[in-house]
Amino acid sequence: MKQILDNPVWYALNAHNDALGQVSGGSCWFRPEVSPFAGVEGAALEGLPALYEAIPFDNHVIFVSNENVAIPLPWKLMAAVPGNQMIYKGPAFPASEGPLAVPLTTEHVAEMVALTSLTNPGPFETETIRFGHYEGIFDNGKLVAMAGQRMHPEGFAEISAVCTHPGHLGKGYARHLLLRQVNRIQQAGEVPILHVKADNARAIGVYESLGFEIRTEIFFYVLKKNTD
Template sequence: MKHILDNPVWNALRTHNYALGHVTGTSAFFAPEVAPFAAVEGAALAGLPELYEAIPFDNPVIFVSNEEVTIPRPWHLLAAVPGYQMIYKGPDFPHSDGAVSIPLGSDHVPEMIALTSLTNPGPFVTETIRFGHYEGIFDNARLVAMAGQRMHPEGFAEISAVCTHPDHLGKGYARHLLLRQVNRIQLNGEVPFLHVKSDNARAIGVYESLGFEKRTRIFFYVLKKNGGELKV
């Protein structure tokens, strides 16, 4: 029997993230101003042609699947990025002393986009903040670290956009923000999870040290209909 996290985009858009995208037949995708992610209900090869017809825009999308597949035409494959899905198995309600963090709102979006563009923790666009629960650490009024939430399938919540400005690495900011997110998610009665590129050994090591374990391989296929580029 498939686990709900085997198809996180589909199950997020069918539950707590419903208002942030669209579900049409066996296709699901976030609004492009929120996130580029898309999914299908069943097997990837069977659902990708319908997804092509369902998406009404030409922006590139990231098809997320735990299946390694050959992308069929008429899709154009821009990149295939292997990764891991990791789930939190550490102590309940972990405590972390660290720098003061503050909630991030719409006024902070330009700084958040600048920081994620510099550090590339994953796509972050103008309305990504609508996923909620973003927190940041500031130094001299400049945002230098942040973390928040993204996909929210029933019973689970994804920690995302974990990043630190290169000038502030080694200060424990990412660890502190991660544990705050873990605590918040557990207090809500849910299980934290996250995604990481399989070649990001440094991040994987940090996540494992905090109690995350690899659950499954996951693949991010960057696809286009009629041109465009997208960094993942």
């Protein structure tokens, strides 16, 4: 478990997410329209130069690692975001009561992008929906809350894009959708995980109350090819 979860991008793209990106030698990345995440097979400082050469586009990438490192040239570091990786340790198949959760499809992408742009739960692109299992809650025909799946290494599934419109906070929508994801992942015989910014104490507290525990620090490095 330690090796897989310490390097989730690598193990996701070498398992269930292999159709959504590319692996080249010891480098890997999702297609930009799916996710900006990238990774390397081994140690960050050893793999980052090869990743720079391997990626065939100039879009920014988010390098995900459990290592706190100084990013080497020729990469240009745009931001370094400390996070926590959390793993579900709560009751099996938790029940959740709430409003109807509607499966989200490509026809909902524009609303999903708008909601995630407003609430900023993490990167959400035009084809992020291809990770699958997205559900939403609607109010008067408008999408007001959602959650889904993202990285999917063997034996684990990451819950992602958990968000609620500011006008609908306090109604338990995020809790309801998150527990539905936990239940679905456990039904598939896998373990739910998620990632959260280290300074988001409110979200961490909510996740802990639902049965998640902090497993390790994880870092999100926003990088761009240095074209100066």
